[in-house]
Amino acid sequence: MILPKSFYENNTLKVAQDLLGCFLVFLSGGKSSSANGAHANECLNKYRIVETEAYCGPHDLASHASRGETERNKVMFGEAGIIYVYLIYGMYNMLNIVTEKNRYPAAVLIRALEPLPHPNLPLRKGKEFDLSGPGKLTKNLKIDRNFNSLEIYKKNYGLWIEEGEKIKSSQIKKVPRVGVDYAGEYKDKLWRFYIKDNKFVSKR
DNA sequence: CAAGAGATCATCT
DNA sequence: GATGATCTCTTGA
DSSP states (O other): OBOOHHHHSSOHHHHHHHTTTOEEEEEESSOSSSOOOOOTTOEEEEEEEEEEEEEESTTOTTSGGGGOOOTTTGGGGSOTTBEEEEEETTTEEEEEEEOSSTTOOEEEEEEEEEEOOBTTBOOOOSGGGOOOSHHHHHHHHTOOGGGTTOBTTSSTTSEEEEOOOOOOGGGEEEEOOSSOTTSGGGTTOOOEEEETTOTTSOOO
């Protein structure tokens, strides 16, 4: 079952942990930003979300939202369940899902995916399908800023998230976020979550 | 193996 | 003009 908008209208730390074990479904070879329709090269790919990070509200110095609303980050200030994609380091797109109520700027960064075997597909492997990192997964799935501001709770855009097995709290590792040393008291918050012992979690 | 640099550009000051 | 919610490659022990 596809996760509804209400799933994302919750505390960001809860959503970030609840997303672990859920499935990101991506329609490749089809259309990304237009209405769904039959297409010869369409291919349904399903991946398990194994690592996330939470960016929580206007006071979180690691979040873009802490510097106020701008043209780039305005979707974070909007409704839950909206995709927020932006370019970092001149070459990597980051995939986020907006959380919490309207006007409260927060989001969850999807950091790593585990490829799944699929009846119609060989399990892809190798460098091309390394999804263990936020930059790698968007590069390899070809997710870019065209997805920014689209709804993740609809199938229309070829990218959605389905309910998965509930991961027990004891199986979730909580550690500091990556690459946010500048964030003062917020850099040490344990707001990065991943499934314990999973091989597809990003390095460090 | 660990540490460091370089790539590369939209966005913000 | 500076900087990043990253990754890969090179260097050197």
